[in-house]
Amino acid sequence: MTEQHTEDLTVADHFPRRVFDADAPAPRISVLGTGYLGATHAVSMAALGMEVVGYDVDPAKVAALQAGKVPFYEPGLPELLEEQLATGRLRFTSDVAEAVAFADVHFVCVGTPQTKTSHAANLSFVEAATTAVAENLTHDALIVGKSTVPVGTGARLRELVAAKARKDVRVELVWNPEFLREGKAVQDTLHPDRIVMGGTTADSEALLRRVYETPIAEGTPVVVCDLPTAELVKVSANAFLATKISFINAIASVCEAADADVTVLADALGHDVRIGRQFLDAGLGFGGGCLPKDIRALMHRANELGAHQASALLQQVDEINMGQRGRVVELALEACGGSVLNRRVGVLGAAFKPHTDDVRDSPALNVAAALHLRGAQVTVYDPEAGDTARASFPTLGYATSAEEAVEGADVVLVLTEWDEFVGAEPARLAALTQNANVIDARGKLDPQRWRQAGWSFRGLGRTAA
């Protein structure tokens, strides 16, 4: 979009920038919060040709990113970061005033975790970041919320901005929720399924369309709607995905009781295009930094709004999901004759899903910790999430290979479906164990192959023999 490089520019060169004008220069971007979402967004916006500054309150994160290091595992992101830093279009700073003065479009990408005392989302980071933008505005600007927030948040933030921003600048606040999946974050950001623009005016819609001109030109559908609808689209999408997973897990328990196989059933259901095969993998259920906290925040908000049925539905989804973790613990106890006290448990997988090192609300670590609390000697191996897992659960044992994790085990649990585990040679692993019991909690192993290799095999929603 612009040939000029960041280091050649000063705020004075550009003041006053009038980003809403039809003939304004290419918009410059700031990204507030450079975690899983923000780091990917900042790098991707630079890859789309814009000048970008990323800001975070965590100086270590800023320093790492500026040095070309992604502080988490996300396939493809390190290479793109390095490439974009080299263009001079992308940089990271700990100085919020400088970031805000530099940019015209400010993406708020900070965390919205569950509060410690209720199901509600903690909005303090979103409020702090939005306030920081408002207080440091030097020229016209568009604030774009990307974080996942309860419906009604944007309207409150608009009041905050109106109270904090200088009166001689024009500022708008809109919501443009993000739908990226960890492990596919770069692809999802550069080529999204849809772009939702909530609460835009004609000018801010035109500006956001400039920002996303490449994916829009590729044919990405754009949904323009009001602010509350945009906020709700995001949490509803996650609620639907969560519901689909809990639905198949509920059916899995029927399959188990009736000697049916849920993996075959899911394939058969998936042929119906109205249903689709995705998100019908029965097993340990959903975890991570999004689905669990987002359905709980929606339950809380729906109750506040008097929509109690929606809340009750999601309560069931949550309960079924959390029950899956207990079910896997039960299967491990059964495999060890009723108690895991002083028994060796090999755990394959710690991340909440493959292709990430994220262990936020990881079902795998939840199960590992529950067995540890029952007196088992638990050894965990994950190809990428060993360090993040150890930081969250330092009392568990950690191995540097699958072989080391299953050595002398009484039972082996496959809790994250990394390719390495799905493709493992069962006979070789069986030889290393004390008792060759395997629990496939993700439904991705071939029971026949493992049984033929001498394993006693249990899966969720699959026959016991």
Ligand SMILES: NC(=O)c1ccc[n+]([C@@H]2O[C@H](COP(=O)([O-])OP(=O)(O)OC[C@H]3O[C@@H](n4cnc5c(N)ncnc54)[C@H](O)[C@@H]3O)[C@@H](O)[C@H]2O)c1
């Ligand atoms: N992770 C995902 O896959 C994903 C996808 C879509 C939407 N989201 C949503 O995006 C938001 C961020 O999620 P995440 O996974 O990137 O979280 P994260 O915890 O990885 O990152 C949040 C970052 O914000 C920083 N921060 C906190 N307060 C700040 C402030 N006042 N100013 C600047 N930076 C600040 C933190 O230091 C941290 O680096 C959440 O609302 C989440 O629900 C996440």
Ligand SMILES: O=c1ccn([C@@H]2O[C@H](COP(=O)(O)OP(=O)(O)O[C@H]3O[C@H](CO)[C@@H](O)[C@H](O)[C@H]3O)[C@@H](O)[C@H]2O)c(=O)[nH]1
């Ligand atoms: O059939 C399935 C599919 C997924 N999962 C589990 O569901 C969880 C979530 O998976 P996924 O949705 O792929 O991961 P996230 O990266 O958390 O992405 C979700 O959450 C993001 C943050 O809001 C959204 O942007 C994405 O669109 C949404 O898919 C993981 O624990 C998976 O193991 C299942 O148990 N069965």
